[in-house]
Amino acid sequence: MRWVNVRPSRRGGLVLGALPLLAVLVAYLFAAAARHAANPSDKVLPTPSAMVAAMHGLLVDADPLSGRLIFWADTLASLERLGLALGICTLSALLVGLVLGVLPAARATLGGLVTMVAVIPPIALLPILFIVFGLGETAKVALIVIGVAPFLIRDLADHVAALPREQLIKAQTLGASSWQLMLRVALPQALPRLIAGLRLSLGPAWVYLISAEAIASDVGLGYRIFLVRRYLSMDIIIPYVAWISFLAIAMDIALAQLSRRGFAWAHQADR
Amino acid sequence: MSDLLTFDNVWLEYGEKIVLERVDLAIAERSFVSIIGPSGAGKSSFLRLALGQEAPSRGRILLDGKVLLPECSPDRGVVFQRYSVFPHLTALRNVMFGRECANAPFTARLFGAARRAAVEEAEAILAEVGLGDALHLYPAQLSGGMQQRLAIAQALMARPRVLLLDEPFGALDPGIRQDMHRLILGLWREHALTVLMVTHDITEAFRLGTRVLAFDKRRVDPHAPHRFGATAVYDLSLSRKTPADTPDPEQEVLRLTESVIINTEGSL
Numbered sequence: 001m002r003w004v005n006v007r008p009s010r011r012g013g014l015v016l017g018a019l020p021l022l023a024v025l026v027a028y029l030f031a032a033a034a035r036h037a038a039n040p041s042d043k044v045l046p047t048p049s050a051m052v053a054a055m056h057g058l059l060v061d062a063d064p065l066s067g068r069l070i071f072w073a074d075t076l077a078s079l080e081r082l083g084l085a086l087g088i089c090t091l092s093a094l095l096v097g098l099v100l101g102v103l104p105a106a107r108a109t110l111g112g113l114v115t116m117v118a119v120i121p122p123i124a125l126l127p128i129l130f131i132v133f134g135l136g137e138t139a140k141v142a143l144i145v146i147g148v149a150p151f152l153i154r155d156l157a158d159h160v161a162a163l164p165r166e167q168l169i170k171a172q173t174l175g176a177s178s179w180q181l182m183l184r185v186a187l188p189q190a191l192p193r194l195i196a197g198l199r200l201s202l203g204p205a206w207v208y209l210i211s212a213e214a215i216a217s218d219v220g221l222g223y224r225i226f227l228v229r230r231y232l233s234m235d236i237i238i239p240y241v242a243w244i245s246f247l248a249i250a251m252d253i254a255l256a257q258l259s260r261r262g263f264a265w266a267h268q269a270d271r
Numbered sequence: 272m273s274d275l276l277t278f279d280n281v282w283l284e285y286g287e288k289i290v291l292e293r294v295d296l297a298i299a300e301r302s303f304v305s306i307i308g309p310s311g312a313g314k315s316s317f318l319r320l321a322l323g324q325e326a327p328s329r330g331r332i333l334l335d336g337k338v339l340l341p342e343c344s345p346d347r348g349v350v351f352q353r354y355s356v357f358p359h360l361t362a363l364r365n366v367m368f369g370r371e372c373a374n375a376p377f378t379a380r381l382f383g384a385a386r387r388a389a390v391e392e393a394e395a396i397l398a399e400v401g402l403g404d405a406l407h408l409y410p411a412q413l414s415g416g417m418q419q420r421l422a423i424a425q426a427l428m429a430r431p432r433v434l435l436l437d438e439p440f441g442a443l444d445p446g447i448r449q450d451m452h453r454l455i456l457g458l459w460r461e462h463a464l465t466v467l468m469v470t471h472d473i474t475e476a477f478r479l480g481t482r483v484l485a486f487d488k489r490r491v492d493p494h495a496p497h498r499f500g501a502t503a504v505y506d507l508s509l510s511r512k513t514p515a516d517t518p519d520p521e522q523e524v525l526r527l528t529e530s531v532i533i534n535t536e537g538s539l
Binding site: 164166167169170171172173174175176177179180183184185188189263264265266268 | 322324342343344345347348349351353354355356357358359360368369371372373376377378379409411412422425426428429431
């Protein structure tokens with residue numbers, strides 16, 4: 001049998017997928033044990049028990065200065081920024097993307113502007129955002145919006161513009177106005193694509209969030225990682241990174257489920 | 272029978288290239304016009320003109336005696352070879368779409384009694400085209416033939432003055448195509464439709480049509496082939512008024528071809 005025809009079963013696939021993860025974990029444990037055998041106060045590869053001990057303080061003990069449970073305050077702050085920014089991105093992509101996709105005149109007018117904003121590296125704008133919006137929440141949210149929204153808008157506009165011409169003609173022969181065309185033909189078919197775009201944008205959105213928090217913040221997951229770096233606290237950095245990965249995966253799965261549940265017609269071909 | 276659709280010296284040019292030239296035609300109400308011709312002979316361009324998707328560069332097109340605006344509108348329904356139905360709507364919602372647009376300009380959705388009336392009407396039309404059991408299926412769950420039935424039902428719901436078919440059965444299996452022929456002829460009689468159908472299949476053209484138009488170029492300049500456009504070079508009226516119940520298309524064509532020879536008019 002050729003290698004290209006070897007397909008793992010569902011359970012086999014799960015086992016195969018778990019193997020490399022386990023391998024990484026085991027390799028880490030061995031490396032940590034080896035380093036601790038040589039130097040019991042090693043900080044670079046903390047043992048799991050050291051991580052639990054360090055995280056315990058952040059998870060359940062209130063910070064004496066602010067009275068907050070630091071880990072949860074960080075998570076909440078970061079998710080708030082991310083949620084607000086992605087919400088703004090989604091709304092603007094829907095509004096602008098649909099209009100650009102459906103109306104050729106709007107595309108001719110605004111297409112160039114959107115493209116221009118999209119090619120600017122958002123991190124290069126961060127100093128401008130800090131100068132304009134100050135060091136508060138606005139600048140951080142604005143960085144994510146500027147980084148993600150133009151991509152979503154272009155993606156959505158292209159998708160809507162690429163809808164079969166026959167569909168738009170047919171809708172018009174059934175009496176649809178421009179507004180009705182946008183509302184009943186373009187919008188519903190744009191939504192699954194918007195969710196797919198959001199899933200792809202989650203990675204960059206986290207990058208912008210952590211960058212903004214690292215540079216100017218007093219709470220947040222990215223802030224904490226860059227703060228404890230000064231003390232070489234790998235026992236906090238590693239659990240935080242794992243937590244961020246978990247949050248990102250959970251969001252991705254939630255969006256995928258939303259798309260499959262809400263827009264079953266768009267996933268007929270997947271089955 | 273009065274003329275419903277009139278082409279008055281219509282030309283279609285793209286810059287230097289002439290696609291259609293001197294098209295002078297009058298389409299009678301309740302006729303079934305088949306349009307045949309080689310690829311690139313402007314059949315589809317002709318249909319796009321009738322649809323209002325494009326404007327003639329010269330001449331006029333009249334519908335019910337009024338000059339046609341170069342924009343699609345509900346008085347002309349259309350069924351394309353593919354992509355004629357909305358993939359995000361069930362069969363029922365696809366058929367209701369026209370009524371929803373007409374009666375709810377802002378929301379394009381109906382509620383209460385108006386919705387019930389639209390649902391009933393849509394169900395009746397779907398049953399008529401043989402999709403009574405597929406009301407709540409999405410187009411991706413329907414076969415190619417069923418999707419075309421849906422597209423026809425959707426177009427009929429808007430009660431168009433003219434129904435334009437652009438190779439509607441071109442992508443279907445021969446067996447399915449026979450069923451579709453029976454269906455479209457039944458609907459044509461039942462709803463007193465006027466139909467313009469572009470097809471590659473000459474058998475189909477003669478079997479369904481009460482009139483067959485063949486598009487081609489009258490003249491060809493070998494040094495500048497794009498400078499002469501196509502037009503209706505043959506215009507055959509078929510005397511048959513009781514459309515095909517015979518299952519054998521070969522016999523049908525033979526019979527019709529004989530009647531064509533007798534009834535040919537306006538050919539070169």
